[in-house]
Amino acid sequence: MLGHSVDKYVTGRLLDTSNDLRWSTLHAERWSHMPGELPSLTPRDTEIAVQLGGRTFVERVGDGRRQKTHGHRGTIWLCPAGIEENYINIADPMVDCLHMFMPAHPFEQTMLRDLDIDPARCELRYDVIPQDPFIEYVASRVLDEMEHETAAGRLLIETLGIALAAHLVHRYSAATIRIPESGDKPLDRRRLERVENYITAHLFEDFAVADLASAACMSVAHFTRSFRAATGRTPYEYVSGRRLERAKHRLMTEDTPISEIAAAIGFSSQANFTRAFRKAMGVTPAQMRASAQK
Template identity: 25%
Template sequence: MTDTGAYGENLGSRFELQNVPTILSRNVKRGSLALTEIRGNDPIPFCSKPIPIENAYLVAIQKRDYPNHLYWEDGKQYPVQNLRAGQTLLYDLRRDPVVLMDKPFHSIHFYLPSDVLDKVAEEASAPKISELAYKPGCGYDDPTMVNLMSAAATAFTNPEEVPQLFVDHIALAMASHIASTYGGLVPGSHVAKGGLAPWQKKRAKELIESRLDGDLELEDLARECGLSKRHFCRAFRQSTGQSPHEWFQLRRIDRAKDLLLDRDKSLAEVGILSGFSDQSHFTRVFMQYVGTTPGVWRRNRCE
C-alpha cells in the first residue's frame, strides 16, 4: 500500500525537495506516525505548495532561526513572526497551511493523524480531542517536545542502528505529549495504574529475548499482553523499573557479555549475534550501558 500522508516525499515535494530523510512508525493501528527532515539553503523565494487536506497535524521543531516568518491558513495571512531555533509550531492540515520560503530553512516535522489522537484519548479513558489549540504561525517554547524530537532524530543519522521499538516508543510519547499540552487531554479516573501481571511480564520478556535483532514493534508487545500501548509502557516500567526499549538494549548487552567470554568469536561476530548492525554500533551501545568497550571488558574478564 502506498503511503499518502504528509510526510516523506509527499511532504518534501511541497518544499521543492527530494530524498528527504524520514522515520516511520506504525505503532498505532489506525495510522502512521512519521518524522520528516526539511532543509534548504539560500532558496529562490517561493511559497510552499498546498498540502492535500486531511484530518491530521504537522508539529514542527525549528532547527535554525527563521526571521520574518510569513504564514497563511485558508488563504488568510497571519502576523509575521520571528521564529527561533528550538521552537515548536503546529499546522492543521485541514486549514491549507502555506509558508513563504525566502531564506535558509531547517526543521523536523512530526506527522500526527487525528485518528492517532483519538486512540491516545481512548487509551487514557478521556474524551476525544476535537482539535489542537495553537496560534497560527507562532512558535512555542516546548522543552519536552524538543527533547523527544532530538531523541527520535538520532535515527536520521544511523537508521540501521535504531530499533523499531525505540522509534515506536518515542513516537507514542510525542503523540501523548501533544495530546496533553495542546489538546487538553486529561486521563479518566479509571485508568489502570498497576504493573504487569506475572504472565504478562513473562510473555513480554520472552518476546523481547526472541527478537533481539530489532524486528519488534511496541504494538507486538502490547497486543501479546492484551493491553493498549500506553498502558503497557506504563505497566512495564512499573514492573521492571525500565522502559521496554531500555530492557531490550540491556538484554542485547547481556547476550553480548556471554558471547564475549568465547575468545574464538571476534568482536564483530559478537555484535552481529547480539542483534547490532555492525561492530561500531555494538561498541557505542556497549560503552553507553557498561562504561567501557567490549574489547576492554573481554580482556578484564578473560585474563
C-alpha cells in the same frame, strides 16, 4: 514510512532521515531551508517542525489563519493532517530544522486504543508554538537516535510517538480534550512473566511495543506505564539492556566477528553497535573481548 516533505520543501536540502531505522509510528527528517515560497499542499501526515538553531522569519496561511513568525531555537510549527497550507514563505534561511511526521492512521489508532478518545473530537490546531519543553525533549531523543542508533531504538521511538500524540491532543486540540487518568499499577506477576518470556523468545527479532502489550493483554499506553512501575525501566531500556548483555556474553565466549554480533542484535552498522556498547558497558566490544582472552 515517508513524510510529505519532498513535495513541500522544494527550496531546502535534506540533511538526514530516519528512513533506514524501521520506525513505524513516527518518521523524522532534518532539513536546511533556504529562503523562498513553498507550494500549496494538503498533508497526509501530522507534521511537527522544530527549529534547532539560528533565527528566521516564516509567513504561512492554513485553515483560514495567517501566521507571521520570528523563529528561533525551539520554535515549533504544527500542521495537522488534512489541513491545506495555502501559502508558505521562508524569508530568512533556517539552517537546521527537525520535522517529525505522525501518520494519520496510526495516530487515530492511538487515540482510540490507548487513550480511549474519539478521533473525530481530536482536531489539532494549525498553530505556531513559541516553546514546548516536552516536544523539545522528544525532538532531542529522536535526533539522538537518528545520529546514534541504540539496541532497541524502535521501541523507544514508538513509546515517544504515543506520548507525543497524547501531548498534542491534550495541549493543542481545537476542542478541550481530557486525557483519561490511569494509575501506574505495576504489571502482576503472570503478565510480567508472559512479557519476559516473549522478549526472551524474540529477543533479536524486530518486534514492537504493541507486541509486548499484546502479550500482557493491555493497551500500549497502559502497558508502558505498568511495565515501568513493575521493573523500574521502560520497555526500551529493558530490551536494550537484554540485547547488550547477550552481545557481551557472545563477545566473551565466541570468536564470531563483531560485525556479525552487531547485525544479529539489530544494529545497522558495527560503528553504531560499538558506540552503544561503550556507552552502556564503559568499554568497546573489542576491549571487552580482549579482556576475556587474557
